[in-house]
Amino acid sequence: MLERIRIVLIGTSHPGNIGGVARAMHNMGLADLALVAPRCEVITQDSISRASGADHLLHQASVHASLEEAVADCTLAVGASARSRTLPWPMLSPRELADRLPAECQAAESRVALVFGREDSGLTNAELQRCHAHVHIPTNADFSSLNLAAAVQVLAYECRMAWLSQSDGQADAPPTVPNDDDDLATHAELERYFEHLERTLIGIDFHDPDQPRQLMARLRRLYLRARPERMEMNILRGILSATEKAANTKPPKP
Template identity: 80%
Template sequence: MLDRLRIVLIGTSHPGNIGAVARAMHNMGLSDLALVAPRCEVIHQESISRASGADHLLHNARIHADLEDAVADCTFTVGASARSRTLPWPMVSPRELAERLPSECQPSGSRVALVFGREDSGLTNAELQRCNAHVHIPTNADFSSLNLAAAVQVVAYECRLAWLATQTQAPELSSDEHDDTLATHADLERYFEHLERTLVAIEFHDPAKPRQLMARLRRLYLRARPEQIELNILRGILTATEKQAARTKTTPDNPSTHE
C-alpha cells in the first residue's frame, strides 16, 4: 500500500523543507516524491542535510510543470487544506484518510496522491478542485500553521499505521470485488473538458457566466469515484449528445422539410 502513495509538493520555496519532507517520507516507508514547479533548488546542500540519509528520494524525485501532470496516473487525489473554501469539498482528517487507503489501493493499477501546497499560501482553489477530497489536520485554532514537513509527517504517520493494521488483519474480499479499474485523474480531466464542451454546445452552460457550474460538477464526479468503464459510458453519452445537437442546428425549422 505504501508503494502506491505519492507525496506531491507544489511550489516549494525552501530546499530545507524538501529535504525534511524526504526524511519524513523515508521514516514512514514512503518513497514516491513528486515536485510541481519548485521555487528552489531540489538538490541543494541544505536539502541533502535536512534529508538526513534520505537524499536518494531527492535524486529520484520527479519534477512536473503542473499538478495535472504530477497526478495524471492517480485514481485518488487528496489535497491538504488548512481551511474550508467558499465551495466546500469532502473533508477528512488524516486518520479518516488513512482508514480509506486499504480500499483505495486495492484495485489493480490504483495510485493515491497526497498533495501539499506552498509554504506561504498553500493550494489554490483551482488546485483543490482537482482533488477528490481535502485532508485537514485538526491543529490548535490559535496557532494552526504547520511546517510543510511536519504536515507531511502527520499524514504519512497515519498512513503507516493503516498499513501496519493490514499486515495483521488482511481484509476479506470476494473474488468479484475490485474487478473494474478506477478512472485516473487524466481520464477525469479529459471527461471534464468533454463535458464542458458539450454543455456549451447545448447552451446549458455559458462560460461568460459560469456560476460555479463546472466546479460543482467536478465535486460531484470526484466524489462519485467513477470506474473507467463508467467514464467511457458517460463520454459516449456526451458524444451522442454533441451529434444530436449538431443535427438539430443544421435541420431546417420548417417541419414539412423534416424526414
C-alpha cells in the same frame, strides 16, 4: 501498500522543506515524491542537510509542470487543506484517510496521491477541485499553518500506522472499495471528461465561462464523489459526443 502512495508537493519555495519532506517520507517508508513546478532548486546544501540521509528521494523525485501531469495515473487524489473553502468538498481527518488507505491501495494499478500546496498559500481552489477529497490536519484555530514537512510527517505517520494495522492480521478484512467490478478511472481520464463536459456545456449554451457561477466546480465535486469507473467514464463521454453530434456543436478540429 506504502509503495502505492505518492507525495505531491506543489510550488514549494524552500529547498530545506523538500529535504524535510524526504526525511519524513523515508522515516515512514514512503518513497514516491513528485514535485510540481517547484519555485526553488531541489538539490541544494540545505535540502540534502535536512534530508539527513534520505537524499536519494530527492534525486529520484519526479518533476512536473502541472498537478494533472503529476497525478495522471492516480486512482485517488487527496488534497491537504487548512480549512474548508467556499464550496464544501468531501473532508477527511488524517485518521479517516488512513482507514481508507488499505482498501484504496488494494488493486495492482491503484495509486494514491497526497497533495500539498505552497508554504505561503497552500493549494488553489482549482487544485483542490481536482482532488477527490480533502484532508484537514486538526490544528489550533489561532495558529493553523503547519510547516510543510510537519504536515507530510503527520500524514505519512498515519499511512504507516494504517499499513502496520493491516499487516497485523487485518489484511484479510473485507475490501470496502465502492466499485470492485471494474477499474477506477484515472485522474487523467477524469480530467479529459471534465474538459469534454465543459466544452459540450458551452456548445449547448448551458455554460458561460465568463459567468461560471461555480458550475464546473459543482459538477467536479459530484462526479469525483462518485469515483467513476473507467467503463462509466466511457458511457458519460459517449453521451457528450452524442450531444455534440445532435446539437451540431462540434468545433472544427484545430
